[in-house]
Amino acid sequence: MSDGTVTTADLDVRLEKHRVELTGYCYRMLGSSFEAEDAVQDTLVRAWRSYDKFEGRSSMRSWLYRIATNVCLDMLTASNKRARPMDLTDSTPLAQAALTPRPDNTWLEPMPDNRVLPTPSDPAEAAVAKESVRLAFMAALQQLPPKQRAVLILREVLAWKASEVAELLDTTVASVNSALQRARATLAERDGAAEEGAVSDPLDEEQQKLLERYVAAFEGYDMTALTALLHEDAVMTMPPFDLWLSGHEDITGFMTTLGAPCANSRLVPVEVNGLPGFAQYKPDPDEGGYMPWAVQVLEISGGRIAGFHCFLDTKRWFPLFGLPLHLEAEADETE
Numbered sequence: 001m002s003d004g005t006v007t008t009a010d011l012d013v014r015l016e017k018h019r020v021e022l023t024g025y026c027y028r029m030l031g032s033s034f035e036a037e038d039a040v041q042d043t044l045v046r047a048w049r050s051y052d053k054f055e056g057r058s059s060m061r062s063w064l065y066r067i068a069t070n071v072c073l074d075m076l077t078a079s080n081k082r083a084r085p086m087d088l089t090d091s092t093p094l095a096q097a098a099l100t101p102r103p104d105n106t107w108l109e110p111m112p113d114n115r116v117l118p119t120p121s122d123p124a125e126a127a128v129a130k131e132s133v134r135l136a137f138m139a140a141l142q143q144l145p146p147k148q149r150a151v152l153i154l155r156e157v158l159a160w161k162a163s164e165v166a167e168l169l170d171t172t173v174a175s176v177n178s179a180l181q182r183a184r185a186t187l188a189e190r191d192g193a194a195e196e197g198a199v200s201d202p203l204d205e206e207q208q209k210l211l212e213r214y215v216a217a218f219e220g221y222d223m224t225a226l227t228a229l230l231h232e233d234a235v236m237t238m239p240p241f242d243l244w245l246s247g248h249e250d251i252t253g254f255m256t257t258l259g260a261p262c263a264n265s266r267l268v269p270v271e272v273n274g275l276p277g278f279a280q281y282k283p284d285p286d287e288g289g290y291m292p293w294a295v296q297v298l299e300i301s302g303g304r305i306a307g308f309h310c311f312l313d314t315k316r317w318f319p320l321f322g323l324p325l326h327l328e329a330e331a332d333e334t335e
Helices: 008-016 019-030 033-053 060-075 123-131 135-141 146-157 162-168 173-189 205-219 223-229 248-255 314-320
Strands: 230-238 241-246 266-272 275-283 290-301 304-311
Touching (some): 019 033, 019 060, 060 162, 135 146, 135 290, 135 304, 146 173, 205 275
Antiparallel strands (some): 266 275, 275 290
């Protein structure tokens, strides 16, 4: 080995330093929180086992990305494209709303920011990283063939040179540039996915006030106040159900009918997919207090809420976000 003897403990520390950025890369590639974490674990195990063959001709970071890319490409051979409900079906009028679940591997999954976003010193880098895990951009990525996906992420998100990507993928610079051009064209056809749900980083004062009004309206189940915060063509999704609703009338109509048990919920802020979000707890009729119900991800555009995405598989999402599976009622609620 070119860099001398490395102890097991030292190697573990050196590999672990790359976990968050590798998880972000694998998450963008795979669209799944849990598959991304599995892919990174596989990457680090492979690196640990084959370290004696690492000759140091590239940096450890480049070497790990090569392994991670191969792991992800192997996992994507089944052509699984994770999606949002609106990528699969037309919106459903409220009168025809039915909650039909699809298998877990259908859906683009949410991810806590702290698992995929390293803390760069450059604010511009931080902003690009956040934009690249937002749901609209992630959904657009999933439409790309796996190698185009890797090229776009490495070149556009991680700012690798074309020559570095070519070396990683064992291909030519011309091939990398061609793949990048095709990937950009595909994303452009999706009506500027990267700009959807645009929020500033960090949230500006107006956006913070919008979220405060949203919490008050949702916890108070005040549909008049909520309507004032939603775009006329706002979208609501609820994976694992394929139902999605468009327009504030259908959204609030759903919340007061099929969604009525969510009245008097409590919202706990979370940082998810580079966007503002909340863990929603609804009243627990059996044990008192509150039970977990959804991780909400909000897209903001033009001073209003444009997307309202509720991920309902709480046994998976709440532990991933480090959230408790029960909230006690506040003292003033029990009096």
